[in-house]
Each structure stands twice: as structure tokens, then as C-alpha cells.
Amino acid sequence: GESVGLHLPTLSVQEGDNSIINCAYSNSASDYFIWYKQESGKGPQFIIDIRSNMDKRQGQRVTVLLNKTVKHLSLQIAATQPGDSAVYFCAELDDKIIFGKGTRLHILP
Amino acid sequence: ETGVTQSPTHLIKTRGQQVTLRCSSQSGHNTVSWYQQALGQGPQFIFQYYREEENGRGNFPPRFSGLQFPNYSSELNVNALELDDSALYLCASSLWHANTGELFFGEGSRLTVL
Numbered sequence: 021g022e023s024v025g026l027h028l029p030t031l032s033v034q035e036g037d038n039s040i041i042n043c044a045y046s047n048s049a050s051d052y053f054i055w056y057k058q059e060s061g062k063g064p065q066f067i068i069d070i071r072s073n074m075d076k077r078q079g080q081r082v083t084v085l086l087n088k089t090v091k092h093l094s095l096q097i098a099a100t101q102p103g104d105s106a107v108y109f110c111a112e113l114d115d116k117i118i119f120g121k122g123t124r125l126h127i128l129p
Numbered sequence: 130e131t132g133v134t135q136s137p138t139h140l141i142k143t144r145g146q147q148v149t150l151r152c153s154s155q156s157g158h159n160t161v162s163w164y165q166q167a168l169g170q171g172p173q174f175i176f177q178y179y180r181e182e183e184n185g186r187g188n189f190p191p192r193f194s195g196l197q198f199p200n201y202s203s204e205l206n207v208n209a210l211e212l213d214d215s216a217l218y219l220c221a222s223s224l225w226h227a228n229t230g231e232l233f234f235g236e237g238s239r240l241t242v243l
Contacts, residue, residue: 054230063131063219063234064172109171113230116162116185119171 023047024112024120032126039097041123043110048091052113055084055095058122059106067095067108102127131155133222133235141241142210150205150238154222160184161203162232163195164219172219178203179225207240215242 024045033039045053051072056064068079070086070093077084083096097104107122132155142148154161160179164172174187178197192208201222207214217239221232 052230061236063133063221063236064232065131065234066231069230111171111230116174116177116187117230117232118174119164121169121171 023050023114023118024053024110028123029121030124030126032128033100034128035100035102037100039095039100039104039125041095041097041108041110041125043093043095043120045091045093045110045112047112047114048088050112050114053084053086053093054111054113054117055082056109056111056119057104057106058109064109064119097125100125100127131222131233131235133220133233135218135220135235135238137238138236139239139241141243143243144210144212146210146242147206147208148210148240150207150218150220150240152203152205152220152222152235154201154203154220155233158222158224158233159201160223160225161197161201162221162223163203163205164221165189166217166219166237168216175205210242212242215240 054069055067058064070077070084081098086093105127109119109122111119134153162177163175166172176186181197194206196204217237219237221234
């Protein structure tokens with residue numbers, strides 16, 4: 021079965037607001053997580069990753085938080101823009117990359 | 130653009146037929162992974178190729194097979210097609226031992242089985 025999963029299938033956010041996409045995992049031994057973005061008609065694109073020896077990692081307008089106690093990670097997108105509209109997947113590395121089901125982010129004007 | 134190209138982009142087959150999908154990896158990458166993505170789902174790992182050999186396989190039957198060539202390009206073959214094989218097939222390239230989860234995906238081949 022799936023070892024990573026997202027909390028919500030869809031999320032609607034006002035343009036300019038911050039977006040938070042959540043993900044839970046089940047394997048406490050998991051030590052490496054990745055977020056991917058998939059725009060319509062395209063393949064998934066790497067956004068950011070985090071290893072279990074960290075609880076926060078920042079990129080350009082994105083932050084990933086990892087809470088190993090409750091086996092939860094989140095992707096925060098600052099000042100959401102229309103180009104952020106996509107499906108977001110959390111994934112973990114377990115010899116191979118295992119993807120969750122995805123959250124579709126809708127940007128409201 | 131990732132530099133990973135897949136062909137064909139779309140194709141339609143009937144049950145029982147066979148299909149071959151092709152992938153050219155990004156320059157400098159020596160590892161190719163194939164994923165199946167059903168509508169509304171996340172990509173599911175099929176298998177990975179490194180040094181022309183299968184290295185890791187997901188929960189897919191033997192009628193899913195692959196090849197990797199000396200130039201690191203790859204093929205995915207599916208025999209005896211079933212309706213449930215209808216999906217987007219994604220190829221991703223990477224560098225073996227990169228110790229990273231960054232895969233570079235192509236735009237996929239959308240297969241419809243009638």
C-alpha cells in the first residue's frame with residue numbers, strides 16, 4: 021500500500037495568499053522526502069527535498085516542514101501566483117521514489 | 130524543459146495488442162525509471178534501468194518489460210494490453226548514486242486501450 025498520502029485532494033487559495041499543502045507518511049524509518057509539482061499536460065517537476073535530520077528547508081518561495089513525531093510534512097508556498105496552479109505530490113525515497121496521490125492547487129483571482 | 134523526450138505522445142490500442150514506448154534520457158544521466166500514472170492518481174513505479182539492466186521493479190506483471198540501450202535511452206513494452214493499462218506513462222532520468230530524489234521527467238506517453 022501507499023506509504024505517503026496527502027490530506028486533501030483539492031485546495032483553493034486566493035492569489036497572493038500563502039498555500040499550505042499537507043502530507044502524512046506511515047513508515048517511521050523513512051528518512052528522505054521530496055515534493056513534486058505537475059502542471060497540466062506535463063511530467064512531475066522536482067520542487068524541494070528534505071532529509072530526516074532536518075525539520076525545515078527553504079527554497080525560492082517554498083518551505084518544507086517535517087514533523088517526525090507525527091510523521092507529517094507540509095509544503096508552504098508564499099504569495100501564491102497563477103503559475104503555482106498544479107497538482108502537488110509528496111514522495112519518499114525507499115530504493116525508489118514513491119508518490120502519494122496529489123493535491124490539486126486552484127488559484128482564485 | 131528537462132531534456133527527457135518520450136514518444137509517442139498519444140496512442141490508442143485495443144485489448145490484447147502490444148505497445149512499445151520510447152524515452153531519451155537527459156544528457157549525462159545513466160538511469161531511467163518508468164512510472165504509470167492513472168487519471169487522478171500519483172505516478173506508480175514500474176521499474177528502473179541502470180547499465181542496461183533492470184534494477185528494481187514495482188508491483189507490475191511480467192507483461193511489462195523494458196530495455197535500456199548503451200546510449201541510456203530506454204523502451205517500455207507492454208504485452209497483452211488490458212483496459213486498465215490506459216494511463217500516462219512517464220519516463221524519468223537521473224544519475225545513479227546521485228543520492229537524491231530529483232528525477233527529471235518527460236511529458237509522458239498517454240496510452241488509451243479500447
